[in-house]
Amino acid sequence: MLDVQNIHTYYGESHVLHGVSLHVKKGSVSVLLGRNGMGKTTTLHSIIGFVPPKKGTIALSGKEIQRKPSHEISKAGIGLVPQGRRIFPNLTVKENLLTTHRPVKGGWTIGKVYEMFPRLKERQTSMGGNLSGGEQQMLSIGRALMTNPEILLLDEPSEGLSPLMVREVIKIIKQLKEEGLSMLLVEQNLAMAADLADYVYILNKGTVIFEGPAEEFDHNVRNQFLSLSS
Numbered sequence: 481m482l483d484v485q486n487i488h489t490y491y492g493e494s495h496v497l498h499g500v501s502l503h504v505k506k507g508s509v510s511v512l513l514g515r516n517g518m519g520k521t522t523t524l525h526s527i528i529g530f531v532p533p534k535k536g537t538i539a540l541s542g543k544e545i546q547r548k549p550s551h552e553i554s555k556a557g558i559g560l561v562p563q564g565r566r567i568f569p570n571l572t573v574k575e576n577l578l579t580t581h582r583p584v585k586g587g588w589t590i591g592k593v594y595e596m597f598p599r600l601k602e603r604q605t606s607m608g609g610n611l612s613g614g615e616q617q618m619l620s621i622g623r624a625l626m627t628n629p630e631i632l633l634l635d636e637p638s639e640g641l642s643p644l645m646v647r648e649v650i651k652i653i654k655q656l657k658e659e660g661l662s663m664l665l666v667e668q669n670l671a672m673a674a675d676l677a678d679y680v681y682i683l684n685k686g687t688v689i690f691e692g693p694a695e696e697f698d699h700n701v702r703n704q705f706l707s708l709s710s
């Protein structure tokens with residue numbers, strides 16, 4: 481489904497990703513773990529075309545996309561739930577959802593998003609900026625679903641949420657997986673990663689230092705991750 485091969489990404493002269501390779505199988509959840517500043521967001525931004533890699537390839541269902549502008553990458557079927565949610569604070573919930581809608585036959589509609597997030601329906605006329613952190617996260621996921629993606633990239637969806645809301649987000653991700661959506665999840669929350677992952681990557685200083693199926697995500701790997709300096 482998504483195949484990232486040996487990408488090198490820079491900010492100006494600063495070389496941030498040093499040959500990252502990762503893969504997301506159709507209908508599965510791959511998790512990218514790593515401490516702050518290790519290149520997780522940069523990996524997602526390379527995939528979505530915000531900071532295209534200088535070297536390497538990114539293929540979606542066999543078609544290379546690394547030279548395309550981000551609006552075309554989005555159209556090709558990659559959705560992003562950005563870090564910090566980034567909803568429009570001065571638009572209502574409904575307006576926020578409609579701004580990203582890309583209709584697809586049998587796909588996500590505002591009605592289907594409201595079915596998944598009844599709370600958003602209740603708050604559809606509220607301004608985005610007046611929502612709680614958890615509601616904003618629901619809205620951010622809802623906005624990405626409205627683009628009708630084949631694969632969803634989620635950048636630390638648990639960040640800043642209460643344990644109760646983190647459980648809610650986990651439930652939603654599981655539901656989306658049941659619907660067949662493929663996901664690449666960036667997380668620092670180990671428990672959440674262990675709960676959701678089919679396959680795990682650990683990124684350290686722009687390099688993948690571990691990869692393996694979730695079953696291999698045992699104590700040794702946890703300890704290795706926790707012992708990494710930030």
Ligand SMILES: Nc1ncnc2c1ncn2[C@@H]1O[C@H](COP(=O)(O)OP(=O)(O)OP(=O)(O)O)[C@@H](O)[C@H]1O
Nearest residue numbers: 491494496514515516517518519520521522523563
């Ligand atoms: N716009 C930018 N310009 C220059 N350097 C940047 C920019 N964004 C990130 N960096 C640098 O790139 C490196 C990787 O950052 P990135 O945000 O990808 O890490 P991360 O693993 O997602 O961490 P976090 O969880 O803190 O977001 C860091 O050293 C960071 O300072």
